[in-house]
Amino acid sequence: MTSMERVLTTLSHQEPDRVPLFLLATMHGAKELGLSIKEYFSKAENVFEGQLKIREKYKTDCLYPFFYAPIEVEAFGGEVIYTEDGPPNSGLPFIKDIDSIKTLEAPKVSESKVLHKVLKSIELLKQKVNNEVPIIAVAISPFSLPVMQLGFDKYLEIMHFRKDLFQKLMQINVAFCTDWANSQLKAGATAICYFDPVSSSTIIPRDLYLETGFEIAKRTISSLNGPTATHFASGNCLPIIDLVAQTGTAVVGVSANENIAEIKNACKNKLTVLGNLNGIEMRHWSKEQCYEIVKNTIYNAASGGGFILADNHGEIPFQVPDNVLQNISEAVLIYGQYPLNIK
Amino acid sequence: MKDLSLLSNELERALLTLDKDLAEKVILNAIKDSTPIDVASELVSLSLHNIGYLWEEGKLALSQVYMSGIICEEIIDKVLPPLSKTRKNQPKMAIGVFEDYHLLGKRIICSCLRASGIEVMDLGGGLTTDKIADIVRKEDIKILLLSVLMLTSALHIADLKQKLSDTDVKKVVGGAPFRLDENLWKEVGADAYGKDSSEAIEIVNKLMEA
Numbered sequence: 001m002t003s004m005e006r007v008l009t010t011l012s013h014q015e016p017d018r019v020p021l022f023l024l025a026t027m028h029g030a031k032e033l034g035l036s037i038k039e040y041f042s043k044a045e046n047v048f049e050g051q052l053k054i055r056e057k058y059k060t061d062c063l064y065p066f067f068y069a070p071i072e073v074e075a076f077g078g079e080v081i082y083t084e085d086g087p088p089n090s091g092l093p094f095i096k097d098i099d100s101i102k103t104l105e106a107p108k109v110s111e112s113k114v115l116h117k118v119l120k121s122i123e124l125l126k127q128k129v130n131n132e133v134p135i136i137a138v139a140i141s142p143f144s145l146p147v148m149q150l151g152f153d154k155y156l157e158i159m160h161f162r163k164d165l166f167q168k169l170m171q172i173n174v175a176f177c178t179d180w181a182n183s184q185l186k187a188g189a190t191a192i193c194y195f196d197p198v199s200s201s202t203i204i205p206r207d208l209y210l211e212t213g214f215e216i217a218k219r220t221i222s223s224l225n226g227p228t229a230t231h232f233a234s235g236n237c238l239p240i241i242d243l244v245a246q247t248g249t250a251v252v253g254v255s256a257n258e259n260i261a262e263i264k265n266a267c268k269n270k271l272t273v274l275g276n277l278n279g280i281e282m283r284h285w286s287k288e289q290c291y292e293i294v295k296n297t298i299y300n301a302a303s304g305g306g307f308i309l310a311d312n313h314g315e316i317p318f319q320v321p322d323n324v325l326q327n328i329s330e331a332v333l334i335y336g337q338y339p340l341n342i343k
Numbered sequence: 344m345k346d347l348s349l350l351s352n353e354l355e356r357a358l359l360t361l362d363k364d365l366a367e368k369v370i371l372n373a374i375k376d377s378t379p380i381d382v383a384s385e386l387v388s389l390s391l392h393n394i395g396y397l398w399e400e401g402k403l404a405l406s407q408v409y410m411s412g413i414i415c416e417e418i419i420d421k422v423l424p425p426l427s428k429t430r431k432n433q434p435k436m437a438i439g440v441f442e443d444y445h446l447l448g449k450r451i452i453c454s455c456l457r458a459s460g461i462e463v464m465d466l467g468g469g470l471t472t473d474k475i476a477d478i479v480r481k482e483d484i485k486i487l488l489l490s491v492l493m494l495t496s497a498l499h500i501a502d503l504k505q506k507l508s509d510t511d512v513k514k515v516v517g518g519a520p521f522r523l524d525e526n527l528w529k530e531v532g533a534d535a536y537g538k539d540s541s542e543a544i545e546i547v548n549k550l551m552e553a
């Protein structure tokens with residue numbers, strides 16, 4: 001099976017030849033190319049080459065031309081801060097006065113230089129792999145983006161006390177997210193990873209999700225021209241999993257803090273489960289631990305398909321050593337062959 | 344104070360429904376037969392502790408913890424102005440976000456501590472090792488609370504520890520990466536780690552007694 005066939009089979013809740021592995025290493029490509037993280041993300045060609053190297057080295061079943069979440073606020077004119085050994089972060093929020101939301105305008109994707117880099121890396125990858133390997137692109141949900149636009153505290157305050165501004169911002173962000181996601185699909189992405197951790201039950205209660213993140217996800221996802229995977233970036237989702245399934249998404253990214261068997265059960269034939277290796281702990285995993293954890297995760301969640309093995313955040317920390325990634329990849333080949341050999 | 348757990352129930356209910364006026368009424372009523380500092384360090388502290396704990400249990404969302412903290416902080420600041428003499432006699436304490444700019448965790452911890460009647464200096468975010476080391480020395484800080492969101496920032500706390508090795512400051516750490524790796528706080532050489540706002544209140548109280 002090609003990676004694409006493997007993934008499509010599991011998405012239709014059937015068992016492919018083996019469990020698909022999404023090794024979502026965004027920064028390891030910089031190491032491969034001997035570049036700093038800042039240099040690496042400065043050119044589409046670097047991410048293109050980096051992703052191909054990662055795939056070759058670790059036999060991952062997708063390409064993941066995700067640069068970094070703050071690239072979207074960069075497109076709005078916000079600042080990005082680079083470090084030598086970690087992901088780029090957003091700087092101080094660019095919306096200083098909440099009332100300026102009234103006149104805020106979203107950038108047009110077609111006119112944004114930074115976003116164009118991402119689109120170009122997707123195009124290059126698509127030319128290279130055609131339909132053999134899924135290309136997973138990222139869009140931050142309209143509901144989660146405001147944390148970087150105005151800061152988490154102000155965002156929670158407008159969500160609760162300034163519903164007029166909240167609604168206005170959602171309107172702007174839904175339009176932007178749709179434009180951004182559809183542009184990436186047009187460039188050749190197979191699916192969109194819709195990052196929505198603010199909707200996770202780690203951050204907001206179910207009732208509030210129902211009123212906010214849920215409605216926004218339904219609205220946004222229905223206007224996208226391709227499938228989505230909803231990712232909570234290691235925030236919890238079990239309390240809202242029934243609702244997530246109603247947003248029109250096909251996949252859900254699950255936290256290491258949650259019981260994967262319980263989640264799989266709740267998602268059966270409705271959502272494909274993506275997860276849930278702990279990226280932060282992974283830094284220290286021995287070969288035995290990699291094998292044991294991969295085996296248990298697969299045995300608890302992969303029966304019947306509807307499962308993709310991945311880390312629990314949608315991004316593997318820069319500090320995770322290459323040999324750990326290698327061991328995880330090997331373990332999938334050993335324990336992930338269908339039919340699973342569960343005793 | 345009259346029945347603390349009864350009052351605390353009432354206050355929690357007001358906070359979780361974001362009813363500022365009712366929360367203020369409960370607190371002001373409690374002060375009538377007690378003192379502002381006792382109400383802060385007993386009633387408010389207990390309610391915020393319970394709310395933090397319920398988040399930990401997955402029963403409440405972070406937005407509720409945050410909103411409860413700022414509502415209480417606002418009310419307590421009115422009856423117990425920062426730096427007022429009636430606040431606790433305590434070791435000098437500061438809180439800041441180390442290296443990154445993710446301020447919400449710090450804001451939550453800071454308002455919960457302040458609303459519990461504890462005085463904390465707020466150092467802001469994006470703090471470098473040198474800047475913190477400088478402040479700790481100049482201000483003679485005894486308890487330093489550090490919040491981080493990025494793993495990279497957490498790992499750099501080890502360098503800060505080195506820089507502060509000639510002081511007796513206690514370093515208490517917290518933030519998302521520590522919650523995902525239970526050994527990380529030891530790895531970076533912190534003296535204590537708190538999962539949430541309720542543990543932050545407990546740890547600080549313990550350190551103040553020591």
Ligand code: B12
Pocket residue numbers: 067068069070086087088089090091140144145147148152195197198200202203232233234235236279280312313315317395398405408445447448449451452488489490491492493494495515516517518519520522523536537538539540542543
């Ligand atoms: C929501 C979320 C997002 C949202 C908003 C993030 C933000 N604040 O800016 C969005 C989608 C924007 C996002 C993006 C990114 N994220 Co994010 N995100 C999360 C998530 C789900 C929650 C983070 C959060 O803000 N929580 C709210 C704060 C207040 O919670 P908290 O820090 O845990 O604080 C509580 C306790 O820890 C404690 N506490 C906090 N400080 C202190 C201090 C003391 C002294 C004590 C005692 C206690 C204490 O009390 C608080 C309340 O009870 C976490 C995963 C998770 N499970 O938590 C990942 C997470 C924080 N993200 C992560 C990363 C890497 C990113 C990105 C860099 C990804 C990328 N490459 O672009 C970007 C950067 C964003 C930016 N601003 O620049 C990583 C960070 C660790 C790492 N791997 O380095 C995490 C931990 C995911 C993971 N499992 O790895 N993210």
